[in-house]
Amino acid sequence: MLMPVPDAGVIARREELAAALRAVVPTVLSDEDSRRPYETDGLTAYRQMPLLVALPETTAQVAAALKICGAFGAKVVPRGAGTSLSGGALPLGDGVLLGLAKFNRILDIDFANRCVVAQPGVANLSITKAVESRGFYYAPDPSSQVVCSIGGNVAENAGGVHCLKYGMTTNNVLGVEAVLMSGEVVRLGGKHLDAGDYDLLGVLTGSEGLLAVVTEVTVRILRKPETARALLIGFAAVEAAGECVARIIAAGIIPAGMELMDRPAIHAAEAFTHAGYPLDAAAILIVELDGPAVEAEELSRRAADIARAVGATSVRASANDAERVKFWAGRKAAFPAVGRISPDYYCMDGTIPRRKLPEVLAHIATLSQHYGLGVANVFHAGDGNLHPLILYDANKAGELERAEAFGADILKQCVAVGGVLTGEHGVGVEKRDLMGEMFDQADLDQQQMLKCAFDPAGALNPGKVFPTLHRCAELGRVHVHGGEARFPDVPRL
Amino acid sequence: MRPTTADAVEDAVATAAAHGRTLEVRAGGSKVGLGNPIQAHDVLDLSALSGIVDYDPAELVLTARAATPMSEIDAALRARGQHLAFEPPDYRRLLGGGGAPTLGGVLASNLSGPRRIAAGAARDHFLGLHAVSGRGQVFKSGGRVVKNVTGYDLSKLLAGSFGTLAVLTEVTVKVMPAPEDCCTVLVLGLSAESAVELLCAMTALPLDITGLAHLPNGLAARSGVRLVAGAECPITALRLEGIAVSVGARLLRLREAIVERGARHDDTAILGPEDTEMLWGEIRDGLLLPPGVVWKVSVPPAEGARVAAAIAARQHCDVLYDWAGGLLWVALHGQSASPDSVRGVLARSGGHATLVRAPMSERERCPAFQPLSGPLRALSQRVKHAFDPVGVLNPGRMVS
Numbered sequence: 001m002l003m004p005v006p007d008a009g010v011i012a013r014r015e016e017l018a019a020a021l022r023a024v025v026p027t028v029l030s031d032e033d034s035r036r037p038y039e040t041d042g043l044t045a046y047r048q049m050p051l052l053v054a055l056p057e058t059t060a061q062v063a064a065a066l067k068i069c070g071a072f073g074a075k076v077v078p079r080g081a082g083t084s085l086s087g088g089a090l091p092l093g094d095g096v097l098l099g100l101a102k103f104n105r106i107l108d109i110d111f112a113n114r115c116v117v118a119q120p121g122v123a124n125l126s127i128t129k130a131v132e133s134r135g136f137y138y139a140p141d142p143s144s145q146v147v148c149s150i151g152g153n154v155a156e157n158a159g160g161v162h163c164l165k166y167g168m169t170t171n172n173v174l175g176v177e178a179v180l181m182s183g184e185v186v187r188l189g190g191k192h193l194d195a196g197d198y199d200l201l202g203v204l205t206g207s208e209g210l211l212a213v214v215t216e217v218t219v220r221i222l223r224k225p226e227t228a229r230a231l232l233i234g235f236a237a238v239e240a241a242g243e244c245v246a247r248i249i250a251a252g253i254i255p256a257g258m259e260l261m262d263r264p265a266i267h268a269a270e271a272f273t274h275a276g277y278p279l280d281a282a283a284i285l286i287v288e289l290d291g292p293a294v295e296a297e298e299l300s301r302r303a304a305d306i307a308r309a310v311g312a313t314s315v316r317a318s319a320n321d322a323e324r325v326k327f328w329a330g331r332k333a334a335f336p337a338v339g340r341i342s343p344d345y346y347c348m349d350g351t352i353p354r355r356k357l358p359e360v361l362a363h364i365a366t367l368s369q370h371y372g373l374g375v376a377n378v379f380h381a382g383d384g385n386l387h388p389l390i391l392y393d394a395n396k397a398g399e400l401e402r403a404e405a406f407g408a409d410i411l412k413q414c415v416a417v418g419g420v421l422t423g424e425h426g427v428g429v430e431k432r433d434l435m436g437e438m439f440d441q442a443d444l445d446q447q448q449m450l451k452c453a454f455d456p457a458g459a460l461n462p463g464k465v466f467p468t469l470h471r472c473a474e475l476g477r478v479h480v481h482g483g484e485a486r487f488p489d490v491p492r493l
Numbered sequence: 494m495r496p497t498t499a500d501a502v503e504d505a506v507a508t509a510a511a512h513g514r515t516l517e518v519r520a521g522g523s524k525v526g527l528g529n530p531i532q533a534h535d536v537l538d539l540s541a542l543s544g545i546v547d548y549d550p551a552e553l554v555l556t557a558r559a560a561t562p563m564s565e566i567d568a569a570l571r572a573r574g575q576h577l578a579f580e581p582p583d584y585r586r587l588l589g590g591g592g593a594p595t596l597g598g599v600l601a602s603n604l605s606g607p608r609r610i611a612a613g614a615a616r617d618h619f620l621g622l623h624a625v626s627g628r629g630q631v632f633k634s635g636g637r638v639v640k641n642v643t644g645y646d647l648s649k650l651l652a653g654s655f656g657t658l659a660v661l662t663e664v665t666v667k668v669m670p671a672p673e674d675c676c677t678v679l680v681l682g683l684s685a686e687s688a689v690e691l692l693c694a695m696t697a698l699p700l701d702i703t704g705l706a707h708l709p710n711g712l713a714a715r716s717g718v719r720l721v722a723g724a725e726c727p728i729t730a731l732r733l734e735g736i737a738v739s740v741g742a743r744l745l746r747l748r749e750a751i752v753e754r755g756a757r758h759d760d761t762a763i764l765g766p767e768d769t770e771m772l773w774g775e776i777r778d779g780l781l782l783p784p785g786v787v788w789k790v791s792v793p794p795a796e797g798a799r800v801a802a803a804i805a806a807r808q809h810c811d812v813l814y815d816w817a818g819g820l821l822w823v824a825l826h827g828q829s830a831s832p833d834s835v836r837g838v839l840a841r842s843g844g845h846a847t848l849v850r851a852p853m854s855e856r857e858r859c860p861a862f863q864p865l866s867g868p869l870r871a872l873s874q875r876v877k878h879a880f881d882p883v884g885v886l887n888p889g890r891m892v893s
Contacts, residue, residue: 112693112795157642171617184868191793196845196863198873202649206642226699246551252670295739351638353552383640423640446632447645453875
């Protein structure tokens with residue numbers, strides 16, 4: 001993984017930069033031992049010690065720190081809880097890692113307006129915990145929700161198993177306060193709906209820390225559904241499971257969650273959690289219906305009928321909430337369960353049109369043989385988001401590289417069948433060099449011109465998302481069409 | 494100029510940019526009256542970029558060329574029991590314009606109806622696009638699947654940018670199953686303050702209410718729904734949608750909850766599916782508003798009644814409340830005394846006000862969109878520059 005060439009000048013001025021930052025930020029870590037915990041995020045295959053770690057506690061400190069970094073020409077990598085699965089918070093050797101962990105307070109719980117204002121370091125699940133006594137919750141639920149931060153969720157536009165019905169982070173964020181690389185503070189949105197001008201909140205969400213540093217987040221909270229029922233459905237073939245998903249949706253049912261697991265994932269999860277999964281099945285579906293009791297009951301009956309009609313080999317409906325939780329236990333523990341059967345695993349995150357599922361799974365099986373590496377598939381089937389877990393052993397020479405090549409081939413196939421590189425984990429460093437599979441140069445140039453509007457020096461989280469970095473002045477040039485600049489004699493503004 | 498392909502749009506914009514000419518971007522032309530008036534050299538007529546490109550109901554995704562009429566989109570979706578959940582409005586009668594609303598136009602102006610509070614806005618259903626920037630460069634963003642975080646989410650930025658950043662040529666939207674059944678509970682005779690309190694309280698119940706509005710006396714009288722028009726009092730309306738068995742069960746509980754909060758049972762009434770469709774259509778399209786200047790004001794819902802009262806204290810007006818109080822349709826009696834009579838009251842509550850309908854003289858002196866200031870204004874100008882550096886597209890439409 002090629003990162004931007006470290007700036008020797010900045011590295012040489014490390015002590016000077018540390019002193020300047022210490023004048024405005026209470027905690028600046030410079031010795032090796034205290035920087036060590038920050039050298040990687042959730043994508044542990046990549047490691048890099050940051051030049052310095054700064055842990056500001058207020059918006060003013062963030063603004064001051066960014067100004068100082070700007071003045072030194074130092075790069076900045078923002079970090080929430082460091083759970084990114086795409087290397088979004090991977091440090092830079094000549095960059096300051098800006099940790100937002102000390103922004104850990106919930107500032108306002110506003111039930112009347114059904115929203116919560118939180119600092120970015122607050123854990124996703126803490127928001128639900130803060131409002132559940134009144135029957136509310138925060139809907140997006142990435143699997144790391146116990147630790148992942150709401151600021152990181154905004155940066156990555158985090159998803160979860162319930163996004164088909166309740167949306168991703170972007171559909172649940174009402175406002176943010178953010179600091180630009182210039183140190184300027186902007187407020188986007190608030191407790192009201194929609195933007196009065198350009199929707200900068202919409203484009204900041206999911207920008208992977210490349211546009212601004214989020215220092216406050218307002219999210220909407222929802223009334224918890226009254227009932228949830230889950231179906232555990234077994235199939236003799238993956239195709240039948242895919243057909244079942246398509247028919248449920250075509251029947252007008254939007255489940256709260258609809259998860260598919262293939263045989264290796266079923267076996268790993270069952271051995272780990274004893275959730276009661278049918279071990280003879282080639283695939284299982286967990287379909288959760290929620291809402292008022294009569295609705296959840298009726299829809300679960302309709303979904304079960306559809307499952308039988310497409311030839312399900314087993315259909316079980318949860319009789320109570322304990323059983324529903326048990327059905328989910330295996331799926332929720334799928335990653336650690338796979339971690340038990342393989343020394344390492346590499347989690348992919350493409351999205352495909354669901355009708356392409358059998359084709360893509362067959363291709364993954366072929367690739368698995370080709371690379372000599374096992375794979376277990378879990379799939380947010382409702383929204384077409386595939387999570388193949390590639391099994392490898394980092395201690396065996398060449399296996400990591402083979403796993404990466406295997407993963408890249410899967411993602412290329414996702415794009416080839418009309419899908420995308422990443423459904424919820426982000427591009428980060430991991431999928432950066434695959435962006436050309438999905439976008440051509442003009443697409444990427446337009447995105448980078450937007451980056452220039454926020455961060456003209458390109459100092460915020462460089463080396464992520466974009467395979468090649470352009471200086472903003474280069475991008476500003478009028479494009480060249482068919483090898484020739486159009487109207488070369490016309491003066492440009 | 495009436496290009497028939499995205500490449501021809503690219504040529505048209507690049508040529509205009511190179512020759513210092515400006516373009517008014519127009520698809521169906523039904524929302525020409527929305528936003529600031531435009532002074533452009535030429536009209537870029539997109540109406541030939543029409544037609545559904547791909548629609549697979551089981552994928553919940555529809556791709557169409559940008560100027561596809563909404564009537565065509567609606568018909569295709571209805572045939573498969575689906576709809577656009579954000580309830581796109583039709584402002585033709587409100588704005589007094591002709592033309593046919595198009596999918597691209599709805600997205601470019603990020604217009605959503607009463608269900609926005611439950612299902613999200615147009616921007617939340619806008620998955621991907623092909624467009625031509627003000628540089629005269631074709632580009633794409635997003636995808637044709639419902640879940641995607643690859644690259645910046647330019648769909649969100651272009652939604653509500655009123656054609657000032659790029660010309661949409663093809664768009665992909667998320668579609669959802671249409672509800673099987675619906676009904677509306679009416680509560681008669683509440684003051685605006687009590688109504689907003691009730692609406693906010695009802696959203697705290699697990700009843701999935703998809704419309705929460707309040708009509709003062711004078712506006713309710715303009716409804717085509719007999720029960721609403723004939724009530725001769727303010728009307729508070731709550732809509733339930735979904736499968737029949739669920740709508741029925743929730744209806745009983747909602748009515749109970751309303752009575753528990755002090756309403757007399759006799760002061761509640763129920764509308765069936767036909768009347769429900771008519772009433773929420775009237776609310777969605779602004780049809781209950783009297784002639785004259787109209788503002789749309791977005792505020793935190795619980796502040797709705799207070800903000801409306803503050804506006805009314807400065808200037809006579811009727812206010813229709815949607816989104817549980819979060820959206821105020823303010824119909825002024827006479828001209829705006831000044832934009833401050835509406836925007837001036839938002840400092841405490843937060844939110845923004847958009848001038849939706851006014852005589853040309855007033856549109857020329859009053860910015861249609863909430864003016865920005867400080868670093869945010871500068872940032873928005875840099876964003877405009879990133880897409881349209883020489884200002885070819887819809888000059889003045891958003892920034893006066």
